[in-house]
Amino acid sequence: MRILEHSGEPLTSAQIEALTGWSSNTIRKDISYLGGDETGAAVGSSSGYAPEVLLPAISRALGLDRRRKFCVVGLGRLGSAYLNSGTMEFGGFELAAGFDTNVNRTEILKSPVPLYPAYKMGEVIGRFEIEIALLCVPAENAQAAAEKLAASGIRGIVNFAPQVLTVPPSVAVRNVYVADELRALAIAIN
């Protein structure tokens, strides 16, 4: 999304292709599905797409116009890395809390957001209306943590543990499996 802050200049689908790697065909097709801006007017013209019209149209169509809160669960090296990603490009997302079963960590780690022991997950997630969790605990604790999150009312989990999670249908899961990425690369470079 940062790419759309290029300037006020219109971007052609070919330029967007160069910036994103998606073909200009795909770009045009996808944008056409947006159905225009808030007035329904076309987003593009013969000079390209105006960022200030395109951006809100995308956000609205994708339901990204609401601000959402997320938290980090498991404050080991991986979790604390995401705690401290700075203001980062998580546009529209607000890091609201971190959790760990180890009270030492929640007390000692310095962090831009409040840290809580894991047993407070239910209360904190409810109080702050946190919707998404980055799950950064070891694989052997991942399922238990996911269940606790689900019970706390979380709506989505980004799972970094090499572990298939079983959660109620009310919770969406996106898995980030580094081993799968390595395998995919191994196949690609064959």
Added chain:
Amino acid sequence: MRILEHSGEPLTSAQIEALTGWSSNTIRKDISYLGGDETGAAVGSSSGYAPEVLLPAISRALGLDRRRKFCVVGLGRLGSAYLNSGTMEFGGFELAAGFDTNVNRTEILKSPVPLYPAYKMGEVIGRFEIEIALLCVPAENAQAAAEKLAASGIRGIVNFAPQVLTVPPSVAVRNVYVADELRALAIAIN
């Protein structure tokens, strides 16, 4: 792949579904494309798939039968997390080295594998025949690091930086964009 070391017992496609999250239909379909074991004989029977037949068949079909070396570039919190994933489930992949421009880090960090200053990337990658890199540097350094890796003869990059990489066609890239995962979840839970 670790899952296939369950025991010597045959695994049914339904069991593999529970373990992987892929539907039993997909599992069976994909396995059927393997075209049998090295003799061409069927891999499954009415009791399921025998791991000792299935595993080599998959590895052979996917070109995963070779052992490949990878390295971690950027030893901040994220990079050092992957350095210390233990023997981890990167079956078939061997972590061979870590790199950082900050010599302090490469000297102070304790690590199961040797760490090198970034300027030794070319030499070390060549000497150890490292094929894949986990790129864990800040976004603003990612492109430069990727170019250095490409020049060092790397074949694949798993990119954790929120940054589109431009690399020669000889290098395959897999992007892990956490912000995209958050967006995908936000859309899913709408």
Added chain:
DNA sequence: TTTTGTGAAGCGCTTCACAGCT
């Protein structure tokens, strides 16, 4: 009887090709 193996249908994304707008 349980589970595989597989044609057929379904689905979503990508590519093609080109009419139409500016």
Added chain:
DNA sequence: AGCTGTGAAGCGCTTCACAAAA
């Protein structure tokens, strides 16, 4: 002339449904 917008075709993966094998 240049670029968008879009029907139509293509493609790969998933799901369905069920015959065949153990």
